[in-house]
Amino acid sequence: MRASIVGRLRAAGCVFAEDEADLLIAAAPTADQLDDMVQRRVSGLPLEHVVGWAEFCGLRIAVRPGVFVPRRRSEFLVGQAIAAARQSASPSGPWLVVDLCCGSGAVGVAVAAGLSTLGQVELDAADIESAAVQCARANVTTVGGNVYQGDLYEPLPPGLAGRVAVLVVNAPYVPTSEIAMMPPEARLHEPLVALDGGPDGVMFHRRVAAGAPDWLAPGGCLLIETSERQAPQTAAAMTAAGLMAVVSMDEELDATVVIGTLAAGA
Numbered sequence: 001m002r003a004s005i006v007g008r009l010r011a012a013g014c015v016f017a018e019d020e021a022d023l024l025i026a027a028a029p030t031a032d033q034l035d036d037m038v039q040r041r042v043s044g045l046p047l048e049h050v051v052g053w054a055e056f057c058g059l060r061i062a063v064r065p066g067v068f069v070p071r072r073r074s075e076f077l078v079g080q081a082i083a084a085a086r087q088s089a090s091p092s093g094p095w096l097v098v099d100l101c102c103g104s105g106a107v108g109v110a111v112a113a114g115l116s117t118l119g120q121v122e123l124d125a126a127d128i129e130s131a132a133v134q135c136a137r138a139n140v141t142t143v144g145g146n147v148y149q150g151d152l153y154e155p156l157p158p159g160l161a162g163r164v165a166v167l168v169v170n171a172p173y174v175p176t177s178e179i180a181m182m183p184p185e186a187r188l189h190e191p192l193v194a195l196d197g198g199p200d201g202v203m204f205h206r207r208v209a210a211g212a213p214d215w216l217a218p219g220g221c222l223l224i225e226t227s228e229r230q231a232p233q234t235a236a237a238m239t240a241a242g243l244m245a246v247v248s249m250d251e252e253l254d255a256t257v258v259i260g261t262l263a264a265g266a
């Protein structure tokens with residue numbers, strides 16, 4: 001049975017056919033369901049949507065069709081957020097973490113899990129898409145957090161203004177004209193609203209950066225995942241908003257993050 005599944009997956013172009021077969025076999029409750037899951041994978045659905053979860057920062061994050069699958073490269077964003085928090089002064093209350101454009105909530109949940117060794121953490125996450133919000137609720141409630149639906153900062157509780165220690169954002173950053181060149185798994189199975197970053201891909205970064213000083217605590221950090229090519233524009237948006245911006249990269253993960261800090265005396 002395993003050999004036949006591996007063969008079907010390989011014929012469909014799955015590079016890690018053996019690993020995928022093992023995951024599908026482990027996830028399927030019955031033989032009929034296994035056959036259905038293999039069929040959905042062979043037809044091009046992302047593996048994570050088929051099995052219902054993605055591994056991210058060592059955590060099992062629930063994902064569902066129509067929701068962006070958290071990428072391995074975003075683990076760098078998580079690591080940078082935790083490192084930035086460690087370098088800043090401890091808050092008098094809990095660490096307030098906000099994950100904007102949260103999708104499944106993977107980034108916020110992983111940051112909250114990482115910071116929990118430093119003290120109490122409060123996680124608030126938001127996304128504009130109802131499928132993402134429902135999915136994020138399943139993940140974010142495991143760390144006692146809240147999920148809101150709306151455009152960027154608009155749905156956040158006003159009481160968070162000026163108090164956020166860590167603001168993590170993996171917003172859409174693919175330039176509109178490059179969406180057509182994305183792999184079919186993303187292009188066909190993830191919503192356009194999760195991918196399209198506007199004409200130059202930096203549209204959301206500008207809006208997020210402009211709003212950040214109203215929400216960050218003095219000394220708090222905004223961290224935005226971007227690309228190496230777009231990083232100067234993402235950093236410029238933060239500088240224009242009055243944040244001190246630093247670009248950080250990881251070659252192995254092909255990951256770029258811009259970190260903007262609000263002055264401690266702000």
Ligand SMILES: C[S@@+](CC[C@H](N)C(=O)[O-])C[C@H]1O[C@@H](n2cnc3c(N)ncnc32)[C@H](O)[C@@H]1O
Pocket residue numbers: 068069070071074100101102103104105106107126127128129132150151152169170171172173193194195
């Ligand atoms: C690239 S996905 C990243 C999801 C998640 N942060 C992650 O890394 O897995 C971008 C997310 O931004 C959301 N989004 C797009 N436009 C938005 C907006 N105006 N306000 C809030 N969320 C938005 C999409 O629904 C999508 O879930």
